[in-house]
Amino acid sequence: MAGPSVLLPLRSSPFRRYLLGQLVSVPCSWAQVVALAWVVVELAPAAMGxxxxxxxxxxxxxxxxxxxIADRYDxxxxxxxxxxxxxxxxxxYAxxxxxxxLTLPVVCLLSALWGVINAxxxxxxxxxxxxxxxxxxxxGAAALSGTVMLIGMTAGSGLGALMVTQVGVTATFTLNAASFLADVALLAxxxxxxxPRLARAPRQIRDGFRYLWHTPRLRTPLLALSVVATFAFTFQVSVPIFMRASFDGGASLIGTAFTVSMAGSLVGTLVAAARGLPGRHTVARANLVMATAMIVTAAAPTVLVALISLTVAGVAWSFLLMSVIALLQTAEPAMMGRVMSxxxxxxxxxxxxxxxxxxxxAAAAGVRAPFALGALAAAVAVAIAWPGAVRPADRSSRHVTTADAG
Known part of the structure; x- marks a missing residue:
């Protein structure tokens, strides 16, 4: 799948409407991320994590x-x-x-509620x-969906910085609430x-774990991603603290840092979409680029160097993410909800x-330390992914039964 074939999913009217809802909702959601980061950094920077x-x-x-639940219901x-x-x-929030x-306890309560719904x-x-x-x-649909999401995140980072400085956080939260109403209307x-409406039965969650664990083409990239997601791509925490402490940055610089990393992610997603299914070493190579970018960020002497390296990290992150999603979506349809969960x-x-x-x-070893840890984590992910040389499944033989998986 390359070139024009990437755009074939756009022939589907339901998919186009889904993407339109994302174009409305995602920028406003990411504007809220910037607004909330600014609120927390102002209240108590150490609480950001x-x-x-x-x-x-x-x-x-x-x-x-x-x-x-996603496999059982509509x-x-x-x-x-x-x-x-x-x-x-x-x-x-608004x-x-x-x-x-909007005190710290209230922020924590609403953040937890947001997390439950997002789960x-x-x-x-x-x-x-x-x-x-x-x-x-x-x-192709997964790649296009990721592309639209990253376009929205990139635009939303800039929108958030602009709105927080010009009209305040309340208006930013209100705009985000309205955007969800528009998305629900389009989904309707x-x-x-x-x-699939899988019938309720015992051990369905465990079956999902077993299926994924016994399917190497799904297990290996997800293990590599787990290391990077936990220890490397902690940008929502590390970037605001880093920009504020190292370069005396305000909401505008924090928003700019988010914007460039999301712009890099957009580039990575577009490249991943053009390539189609990932090659044998795609996951490992993406992590290698991530490790290099994180090292440069940790040592960045100026804002410009930091922004460039964050952009490269964004490219590597989204390329990795899209590659993992493409591999996971070769799972058996009846297992898709559990695999994606x-x-x-x-x-x-x-x-x-x-x-x-x-x-x-950051508090114990300095605001640059999280990026050094991220570089180490990405190197570990290279070691996880390279020996297995992740092999995409042939589309004609993609369906593996639960019995085969167990």
């Missing part, structure tokens, strides 16, 4: 269960419910900010996307085939664990 952890820890605790309705819940949480009550949103979303296009176009217009567990749960680690390390 714990706030991020509260947002993502529920995926570690509830992700596998929500993945089973995925579109589950996603609509999750998006509505995230919109109401954003509205709660209301509390308007009344001057359902992720597997429902990842499992729905392949249903919106013909099976052969699923990797999508017509898609029935979800384990992806969410690794990605978001890793972020939940990595946030406090990055905060504590």
């Amino acid at each position: 714990w706030v991020v952890a509260l947002q993502f820890l529920p995926s570690l605790l509830l992700g596998p269960w929500f993945g089973a 995925r579109r309705w589950l996603l609509m419910a999750a998006e509505a819940g995230l919109g109401l949480t954003a509205l709660a 209301a509390v900010s308007l009344t001057g009550g 359902l949103d992720t597997p429902a979303r990842r499992a729905l996307v392949p249903m919106l296009v013909p099976p052969a176009q699923a990797p 217009t999508i017509r898609v085939g029935p979800s 384990l992806f969410a567990l690794v990605l978001l749960g890793g972020t939940a664990l990595g946030g406090p680690i990055a905060s504590a390390l």
Whole structure:
């Protein structure tokens, strides 16, 4: 899949509507990330890691269960419910900010609520996307979805910096709440085939773990990603602290740092989309680039060098992420919800664990130390991925039964 074939999923009307909802929602969500980072850095910089952890820890605790839910029920309705819940949480942020009550305990409470809802949103979303296009176009749909998400994240980082400095955090939270309403409305217009609706049965969550563990083409890239997500890509914590402490940066510089890393991620996603299914050494090579970029960031003497290296890290991160997603979406359709919930567990749960680690390390060893740890983690991920030389499955033989997996 390369060149024009990457765009084939856009022929699907349901997929186009899904992407339109993302174009509305994602920039506003990432503007909220910038606004919330600024609020926490102003209140208590050392708490940044714990706030991020509260947002993502529920995926570690509830992700596998929500993945089973995504395999049992209608995925579109589950996603609509999750998006509505995230919109109401954003509205709660705005209301509390308007009344001057946005204290650290309130931020922590709302962050935890956001995390619980997001733990359902992720597997429902990842499992729905392949249903919106013909099976052969699923990797392209994943790549395009990632591209739109990163375009939104890049634009949202700049939007967040602009809104926080010009109109304040309350307006930023309010805009995000409205964007979720628009996304839910678009999802309601999508017509898609029935979800697998797996019958409730014992050990379904455990079966999902066993299937993934006994399928090397899925297990190896996910293990590599788990190391990087936990110890390397802790940007929501490490970047605001680094920019504030090392370069005396305010909301504008923090937003700029997020913007360039997301712009790099966009480039990486576009390259991954053009390449199609990843090659044998793609995961390892992406981690090697990540390790190099993190070393340069840790040693960056100026803002310009730091921004360039963060851009390169963004390229490597998104290329890695899209490659792992493409490999995971070769899973058996009836297992897709559980497989993607384990992806969410690794990605978001890793972020939940990595946030406090990055905060504590920055306090104990300096604000550059999290990037040095990230370089080491990416090197470990190279060692995990290279010996196995991840081999994408042949599309004609992609379906592995649960019995084969066990």
